[in-house]
Every structure is written in C-alpha cells, then in structure tokens.
Amino acid sequence: MPTVDRLCETTEDDVEDNLENHDTFGTYPVTLVIEPAGNSVSVQAVYDHHIVPDCQMKRLLQQRSHIMKWVNRRDNARVGDIVGLCPQDQAQLQMWNSQRAPENIQRCVHDLFSELSRSQPDATAVRSWDGELFYSELEVLSNGFAVQLMEDGY
Known part of the structure; x- marks a missing residue:
C-alpha cells in the first residue's frame, strides 16, 4: 500500500492493491481505511462493488492519490x-x-425507437433495479404518451 512518503510515486499497481471488494458489507458503501505506519500512513479502500463499480473506485483512488501528491509538493x-x-x-x-x-444523423429519436421495436421487439430497451422494459412495450408506452401530449396541446 502506498504511504504518504510514496504518494508522489503511486503507480497503477498501488491503486489496484488498494481495492478491497466486499460482497457482504456494513453501513457504508465506501470506507477508506487510513492507518498510521511510523511516519507515514497506509490507505485502503473497502467498498461494495454492487454500489460502486470497480472502475469508479479505481478512479476515486487515483483522484485521492493525485490530490495528496499535489498537496505534498506545495x-x-x-x-x-x-x-x-x-x-x-x-x-x-x-x-x-x-x-x-x-x-450527424437526421432522424428523430422516436423514429429510431420505432425501428428497434419492429426489428427486435423482445430485446431489452430499459433495465433498472426493479425490472426491465422491452422495445415492444416501450413503443406502446411512448406512443400513448405522445397521443396524450398532443391531446393536451403540447
């Protein structure tokens, strides 16, 4: 793990070593464990990868390292x-x-969705934590919404 003395020399390997992925996690999705080590400190990120993707955690550690290096030099x-x-x-x-x-594509978004709903009606158009919506379903909902907007004068 990089120490304060080594922060100016932090490498990609150091950042990778600081990632500790926990499937079972406590209260916080991200915890930085900072421990004194003589006249330096060690920093370790413990995080829930279901909430914070690995690539985002790596970027966060790179950002922290960059800021610490910047402050240490001034x-x-x-x-x-x-x-x-x-x-x-x-x-x-x-x-x-x-x-x-x-x-530049001179087409409207709703035309693209209509084309996708015809060519692949059973493909997933929207996926979220509480379910998914297929292109055929999206077409029905978006057309209904468009009709409602026109009836309301929009």
Missing part, C-alpha cells in the same frame, strides 16, 4: 488552488476529444 497550499483533474482523467478526456465526432 508548502502553504490552499484548498482553492488544488488542481483536481488527475493525469488519468486528463488522458481520458484528451482521448475522447481527439476522436472525430460521429456523423
């Missing part, structure tokens, strides 16, 4: 001066922004 640092964008997030944003934007 005397008299003020909270308002912290640069919050960590190198990994900056690289991700640069990658997204370097890609060409998709071509």
Whole structure:
C-alpha cells in the first residue's frame, strides 16, 4: 500500500492493491481505511462493488492519490488552488476529444425507437433495479404518451 512518503510515486499497481471488494458489507458503501505506519500512513479502500463499480473506485483512488501528491509538493497550499483533474482523467478526456465526432444523423429519436421495436421487439430497451422494459412495450408506452401530449396541446 502506498504511504504518504510514496504518494508522489503511486503507480497503477498501488491503486489496484488498494481495492478491497466486499460482497457482504456494513453501513457504508465506501470506507477508506487510513492507518498510521511510523511516519507515514497506509490507505485502503473497502467498498461494495454492487454500489460502486470497480472502475469508479479505481478512479476515486487515483483522484485521492493525485490530490495528496499535489498537496505534498506545495508548502502553504490552499484548498482553492488544488488542481483536481488527475493525469488519468486528463488522458481520458484528451482521448475522447481527439476522436472525430460521429456523423450527424437526421432522424428523430422516436423514429429510431420505432425501428428497434419492429426489428427486435423482445430485446431489452430499459433495465433498472426493479425490472426491465422491452422495445415492444416501450413503443406502446411512448406512443400513448405522445397521443396524450398532443391531446393536451403540447
């Protein structure tokens, strides 16, 4: 586990080592366990992966590591001066922004859903914690909603 002395040298492996996934969990979905170790500290994230996905927990630890490194390198640092964008997030944003934007499609969203409901009516359109909705069901509900909006003058 990285210590305060090593925070400036935290690697991807250090972040991976700090992830402890718990299927059975207590009160909090995320707990950072920070323990003194001589004149340094160890930091471990204990979390429920059903609530916080592994990739999000990894990003959170990278962000924490970045902020600690930033503060450790500056005397008299003020909270308002912290640069919050960590190198990994900056690289991700640069990658997204370097890609060409998709071509503009001159179609309405409701037409796309109608097409999907005809081509794959039994495919899942919406999935949530309390169930799922198939494209055929979505088509019926959205058409009913559209009719109601038109009747109400929208």
